[in-house]
Amino acid sequence: MPASPDRLPLALYRAAQVRALDARLIAAGTPGFELMQRAAQAAWRALRRRWPQAGELCVLAGRGNNAGDGYLIALLAQRAGWRVRVLAVGDPAQLVGDAARAHAEARAGRVRIEPWSECAPLSGVLVDALLGTGLSGPVREPFAQAIRLINASGLPVLAVDIPSGLCADSGRVLGEAVRAELTVTFVGLKLGLFSLDGPDRCGALRFADLQGAAPLPAGEPPAAWRLAGERLPTLAARPRNVHKGQLGHALVVGGDTGFGGAALLAAESALRGGAGLVSLATREEHVAAALARRPEVMARGVRSANQIQELAATADVLVLGPGCGQGAWARSLLGGLGALDKPQVWDADALNLLAAGALAAPRGRWLATPHPGEAARLLGCSTAEVQADRAAAALELARCLNAVVVLKGLGSLIASPDGTLHLCDHGHPAMAGAGLGDVLAGLLGALLAQGLEPEAAARLGVWLHARAGERLGGAGRGLAAADLIEDIRHLLEEHSPCLN
Structure with a gap:
């Protein structure tokens, strides 16, 4: 896939296309949990490069695969000796599949996991692992309140895949959206990261293809191409x-x-x-x-x-x-x-x-x-x-x-x-x-x-x-x-x- 001097690919995709590509990677033999681990490792590397001396991490986790990435990032930080907390805005009991396994591994690794409360203090680098690319309607509570508190905290924020509350296809803010300092996105660049409110909300953008080489299904080109x-x-x-x-x-x-x-x-x-x-x-x-x-x-x-x-x-x-x-x-x-x-x-x-x-x-x-x-x-x-x-x-x-x-x-x-x-x-x-x-x-x-x-x-x-x-x-x-x-x-x- 061609890339530009900013090292980002030129192809842009809608959220459904990225999900199709993700499914194709799994069908080609890469287990979904392995892709989740790769995503967490890519985000953790980017986080350490950006804030090498932070030493403290607070992950806000939702209840989908985005949350699974967040739990694995927390585990990596714990192993590196950082002070780590996960605030579970989504009930961990509702996690399924790879996300549930990620939560289990974080618990086994003694990561401190607490239920979300509006009174919970935020500290260190915040990791937004609340909502992923599947969001299409306005952000609901308690996620909307969590997003407002993240934005009001003044703390550095890393968004996992996409800032929560941002439409992956259009770049619209869906009621409330995280304002990240750094976003690490995976598999394919989302069209919404480059349009409307996307650039302001995602901050610096990094991309990890998760070492996948499987193409999109035949006859399905990218949604758009970046000019280079x-x-x-x-x-x-x-x-x-x-x-x-x-x-x-x-x-x-x-x-x-x-x-x-x-x-x-x-x-x-x-x-x-x-x-x-x-x-x-x-x-x-x-x-x-x-x-x-x-x-x-x-x-x-x-x-x-x-x-x-x-x-x-x-x-x-x-x-x-x-x-x-x-x-x-x-x-x-x-x-x-x-x-x-x-x-x-x-x-x-x-x-x-x-x-x-x-x-x-x-x-x-x-x-x-x-x-x-x-x-x-x-x-x-x-x-x-x-x-x-x-x-x-x-x-x-x-x-x-x-x-x-x-x-x-x-x-x-x-x-x-x-x-x-x-x-x-x-x-x-x-x-x-x-x-x-x-x-x-x-x-x-x-x-x-x-x-x-x-x-x-x-x-x-x-x-x-x-x-x-x-x-x-x-x-x-x-x-x-x-x-x-x-x-x-x-x-x-x-x-x-x-x-x-």
Whole structure:
């Protein structure tokens, strides 16, 4: 299984798939209890590396296999001479199979096991072995209270496989969820660890495959693939005698009154992304500012559908929507562009107009770049429903629109109509600001103009955009969208050098 420089695999799975893989390992000859022992040993090694001088451990155990891992971790710590307690939040009498055997071995090893009480003091490194990946509904008491006390303790926390209360498929917090400093996950990476609240709740992430080599059942691919620089599409090096006409002409359409900056950001990003020619069709009052800021962009004020059709006829790629609004001007300009047989990027209000039925979707190759609210309008559901299962929403949208869809947000997703899904686990909270989506739309247009297919352009563009934000976000708050454009240019050169 390929891995990225962070040593984590690139394949991501839903919880049911990981359970299937676990069952396949057992069927292939590895006993379940042996897998549980390997999991405990991997977690214990990671814990000792993280907190080598702690000397004290408190395991909070539930009543499933996750609890079994916790009891075995406690036994390993006891043998190493640490002070150890297990607080049994789930009744040990309800344990079955391998988990019951793990509990029995911990008792035989004289591990101190106490029933959970809200008054029980917490100390040392806390091990969250409460709830596993099978959780689908809100966390119930007494587990919810235990989670609240863990989070309020201020103590270091290791989560076993997944922070309790986090949905393994979506990354949603199911009422209450542990906030871990370190999570050690097993067998396959869970999709939810990389989306929504997952990264904040799992802290540092470590992976142990438990030395298993059995594949998933035939015909069942991973739920998604993480984007990694060394496995991304590349732009070919340019011959020395290349000219601008060979590098594509991108036309950005947008910038209604008061929103000219959005369209200009997209146009500048397309220019810096390497498109040979970039045109901007916008409101007449924005042309002077556009030329003053970026004279290389061919800015033109447009009022009518006829004018935009003339401009579009000379372009190779269309980027529609940044700052265009949803009024009569936008409806008139965008109305006939979807029928053109050219690669297109639809963003922002172009997607809102599509959702409202005011525009028809393109017939050819195109990219849609919604944020969750726009995706919800396109799917006819609520934003909360989109966020409840972002992967399913992105795939459904790609199928319905027959487009490559970039569902933006933490763990941005790239979904293709054929069901392929990629996830970008880069980015930075400093990127939460206006104009970032406009920069991405322009960059995607530039990559399409230089010959990449929509899915390839989306994978490379989303990764470049997120990595630039990650690098610049280290300076803290106040990141402006325009700051990314130059850094994206440098990242693109590192990834796909202009000359061999």
